[in-house]
Amino acid sequence: MTDTAISDIDYDTAVRADFLHFVDDPDRNDQACRYIKNGLLLLKQGRVISLENFNGELNDNTTLYDYSGKLIMPGFIDTHTHYPQTEIIASYGTQLLEWLEKYTFPTEAKFSDRKFADSIAGFYCDELLRNGTTTAGVFATVHPESVDAIFSAAQKRDMCLISGKVMMDRNAPDFICDTAETSYQQSAELIQRWHRKGRALYAVTPRFAPTSTPAQLEAAGRLVEEFPGVYLQSHVAENHDEVAWVKKLFPERRSYLDVYDHYGLLGERSVYAHCIHLDQADRERMADSGAAMAFCPTSNLFLGSGLFDLEKAEQENTRVGIATDVGGGTSFSMLQTLNEAYKVCQMAGQSLSPLKAFYLATLGGAKSLYLDGSLGNFDRGKNADFVVLDLQATPLMQQRMVNADSIADMLFALMILGDDRSVAATHVMGQPRYLKDS
Numbered sequence: 001m002t003d004t005a006i007s008d009i010d011y012d013t014a015v016r017a018d019f020l021h022f023v024d025d026p027d028r029n030d031q032a033c034r035y036i037k038n039g040l041l042l043l044k045q046g047r048v049i050s051l052e053n054f055n056g057e058l059n060d061n062t063t064l065y066d067y068s069g070k071l072i073m074p075g076f077i078d079t080h081t082h083y084p085q086t087e088i089i090a091s092y093g094t095q096l097l098e099w100l101e102k103y104t105f106p107t108e109a110k111f112s113d114r115k116f117a118d119s120i121a122g123f124y125c126d127e128l129l130r131n132g133t134t135t136a137g138v139f140a141t142v143h144p145e146s147v148d149a150i151f152s153a154a155q156k157r158d159m160c161l162i163s164g165k166v167m168m169d170r171n172a173p174d175f176i177c178d179t180a181e182t183s184y185q186q187s188a189e190l191i192q193r194w195h196r197k198g199r200a201l202y203a204v205t206p207r208f209a210p211t212s213t214p215a216q217l218e219a220a221g222r223l224v225e226e227f228p229g230v231y232l233q234s235h236v237a238e239n240h241d242e243v244a245w246v247k248k249l250f251p252e253r254r255s256y257l258d259v260y261d262h263y264g265l266l267g268e269r270s271v272y273a274h275c276i277h278l279d280q281a282d283r284e285r286m287a288d289s290g291a292a293m294a295f296c297p298t299s300n301l302f303l304g305s306g307l308f309d310l311e312k313a314e315q316e317n318t319r320v321g322i323a324t325d326v327g328g329g330t331s332f333s334m335l336q337t338l339n340e341a342y343k344v345c346q347m348a349g350q351s352l353s354p355l356k357a358f359y360l361a362t363l364g365g366a367k368s369l370y371l372d373g374s375l376g377n378f379d380r381g382k383n384a385d386f387v388v389l390d391l392q393a394t395p396l397m398q399q400r401m402v403n404a405d406s407i408a409d410m411l412f413a414l415m416i417l418g419d420d421r422s423v424a425a426t427h428v429m430g431q432p433r434y435l436k437d438s
């Protein structure tokens, strides 16, 4: 990092703070983490121009955000979540299949009402921002209106969300089922309406193999083929009963993952939540296909699903992102999600370092979603989505930071003790979209 005079640089916005971001995976490159104390981030039209040590007078007409003493990181990326489940977060007493029947399906039925969908979508986006999350992979419901609601709410806040209409044509109550044909038609229309409109990105979204007929999975495969560049999101190998059910429904397939593979649903820009109960052949296939695993620690613990094996995923060079999986997951906070991820790894005798954890929540997440060309760190030209973190947000954090002896130690305390209270502000495309104390 050099000290630079800034008078010759063309910028319209300046942000002063300490900064931390990654240029690579810190487990594979010991120069991957960049920590800039008293840094100055210069932006033009919401994009990064430079990140340097502060030196000299700012140009006239510059908008300055002075967060001196705070730590700025790229906005967190939540690779898998369900906005319609906001209302049922923290629902007691069940594992996956019963939880879907008892809580999820009834609440998702309400999203046929556009007004209701709008109100939850707005709340959900604000809650993401309150937690420093600026990009997410988001399930809507089976209703096309629910997709319009979430993309409209994201557009109002200039956020980059990936979302899509849930496709499900069996093994769920009639009032939230579509058909293979209507799911194809509605998804195609939504892709044309939303994909790459502003920052919106569309994901073809078959809920999971048990709630789709072979005809519907075929239709999902056709959508992915006919609209190159769209995403595909679903769930796989989350729960033992679910895996056994898929075996019964698709006896001719080698494994649960092979069902998706058979229908052309496994490749770049495919995001599979959970990936817990996979065998070695599945793991190799995930890695080779370029698909991403979404590691959902709070959900996997809450629903008693099992422990994600991060080390194995890393050994295979699989793309991995971190995810809240709200509302099976129990927090919107990516800090709390990293806390639980650390503990899940501990249960397997693995150690998730704080640098790796924050890498996964930022650049690693962006890479898993093929968005690292525009998101994930402060490289020149990237979109200036960032979170302003207060490492002194609570009396306990203040006490803990007294003896923190390195940036890694501070980050570790932040991910274990921090939550929405640690988020001082969140900016999207350079603009403040959440300010804690206002």
Ligand code: GUN
Pocket: 082, 096, 100, 104, 207, 208, 235, 238, 299, 325, 328
């Ligand atoms: N599998 C199918 N649908 C869901 C869902 O909504 N949440 C979780 N955690 N798993 C699923």
Ligand code: ZN
Pocket: 080, 081, 082, 235, 273, 325, 328
């Ligand atoms: Zn999910």
